[in-house]
Amino acid sequence: MNLLRSISFLLLVAALMLLMGCGRETQTAFVPTPTATQVVATSTPTQIPPTPTATADPAHIPTSVVQADNVKVTALKISNASGNIPAYDRGDWRHWIDVDGDCQNARHEVLVEESVIPVTFTDARECSVSGGQWIGLFTGVTVIAASKLDVDHMVPLANAHRSGGWAWDSEKKKEYSNNLSYSGHLIAVTASANRSKGAKGPEEWRPPDRSYWCTYATDWMNIKATWELTATNAEWAALTEMLDTCPDKVSVGDAGSSIDTIPTVGPSPTPTVVDVVRETPTVVVEALCVNLNTASKEELQRIVHIGASRAEAVINMRPLESVADLDDVSGISASRLSDIVAQNLACV
Numbered sequence: 628m629n630l631l632r633s634i635s636f637l638l639l640v641a642a643l644m645l646l647m648g649c650g651r652e653t654q655t656a657f658v659p660t661p662t663a664t665q666v667v668a669t670s671t672p673t674q675i676p677p678t679p680t681a682t683a684d685p686a687h688i689p690t691s692v693v694q695a696d697n698v699k700v701t702a703l704k705i706s707n708a709s710g711n712i713p714a715y716d717r718g719d720w721r722h723w724i725d726v727d728g729d730c731q732n733a734r735h736e737v738l739v740e741e742s743v744i745p746v747t748f749t750d751a752r753e754c755s756v757s758g759g760q761w762i763g764l765f766t767g768v769t770v771i772a773a774s775k776l777d778v779d780h781m782v783p784l785a786n787a788h789r790s791g792g793w794a795w796d797s798e799k800k801k802e803y804s805n806n807l808s809y810s811g812h813l814i815a816v817t818a819s820a821n822r823s824k825g826a827k828g829p830e831e832w833r834p835p836d837r838s839y840w841c842t843y844a845t846d847w848m849n850i851k852a853t854w855e856l857t858a859t860n861a862e863w864a865a866l867t868e869m870l871d872t873c874p875d876k877v878s879v880g881d882a883g884s885s886i887d888t889i890p891t892v893g894p895s896p897t898p899t900v901v902d903v904v905r906e907t908p909t910v911v912v913e914a915l916c917v918n919l920n921t922a923s924k925e926e927l928q929r930i931v932h933i934g935a936s937r938a939e940a941v942i943n944m945r946p947l948e949s950v951a952d953l954d955d956v957s958g959i960s961a962s963r964l965s966d967i968v969a970q971n972l973a974c975v
Contacts, residue, residue: 701852706790707859715788719797722804723778727960730754733805733813734778739958740807740934741815746773753957759936764842765820765834777821778813780804781843782850785826790856803854808966810931811846829869830861837872844869916974919947930972932963947975 723732731739735756739746742759749755756773763770770776780787787803795803806812824832834843844866851858858866917926919941927938933956940956941947950973953959959967967973 701848703848703851703856703858703863705860705863706857712789712793715785715793717784719800720784720788720804721797721801724801724805726805726807727963729958729960731756731958733807736807736958737778737813737815738773738776739936740810740932743935745936745939761815763817763820764814764839765816765824765836767836767838768817770817775818776815777818779816779821779824781811781814781846782854782856783824783826786828787854787856790851790858792854792856808931809850809853811842812850828859828862829865830859833865833869840869841873845873916971919950919953919973919975920945931966931970932959949975 723734725732726736730752731754735754738756738759738761742756742761744760746756746759749757758771758773761770761776762768763776782790784792784804792800792803820835829844829847833840848866850856917930919927924935924938924942927933927941928935933941937956937958941953944952944955947953950968951964953967953973954961954964
């Protein structure tokens with residue numbers, strides 16, 4: 628009898644445990660699904676083609692391609708020779724000329740490009756700029772009257788002459804004097820700052836605005852390397868010192884062997900290209916083309932030949948059916964449109 632009671636009790640306990648188990652739901656740990664933003668943030672950064680280095684041909688240096696993890700800096704050939712060079716004659720370096728035949732000479736092209744607001748002109752032909760708003764790059768001073776500005780050759784004509792340009796023919800001197808293909812070649816600055824600089828190199832004169840030193844030095848080096856111009860030891864030392872002000876630490880390699888005399892014939896020495904690696908690489912992903920129908924005014928200005936006023940004109944023309952519609956923008960000539968198309972800088 629006791630055995631029967633024990634069995635009955637065990638069966639009752641088992642039945643109760645079974646009922647309690649059935650009443651519970653299985654608990655599974657929640658794993659959130661990544662959002663689109665999270666996926667982008669954790670994906671492998673897009674690799675961007677490196678920016679082409681400067682060559683002897685003064686072709687346009689694209690500004691729409693950003694190299695993410697390193698940059699290339701050109702070390703210049705050093706020459707301290709000054710003898711046996713013909714005297715500098717500013718008249719040999721013809722400027723300002725209308726390169727593309729749109730009635731705006733190189734000076735006024737620069738003023739149109741660099742104004743942060745649409746410019747005004749002296750008459751309806753829109754050949755000469757009268758007003759706008761410019762930030763004088765050497766001083767940081769804001770200027771609204773074009774007459775208060777000089778358009779300066781970053782590497783002055785006299786400096787280019789004694790650095791090897793003396794051997795160029797008149798056509799190449801004219802091309803250098805009016806070159807618009809590299810944005811740092813010709814810049815709008817206050818007249819007083821330009822007169823202070825004169826024909827001096829960075830070993831004798833530096834912009835009063837110290838925050839501009841990094842750009843000043845890199846533009847100077849790019850231009851001299853592109854046009855195969857030399858530098859003096861003192862000039863090179865000043866340039867490398869100015870590079871120390873750059874946001875990312877830049878180390879520059881050997882500047883090349885010294886040259887005791889400048890040859891009277893033959894090409895200028897070919898610059899040596901060295902790698903410069905940033906201490907803390909930053910990946911910057913930027914589209915290779917700017918969409919003309921959706922880009923902001925600032926984004927449109929990344930396209931070569933499109934300054935603030937032309938960006939405003941593009942916005943007012945929207946929607947554009949093709950990049951070729953840019954030929955309706957004042958100042959965008961066939962040759963400039965060809966530059967934009969060839970480098971895939973714009974799209975719709």
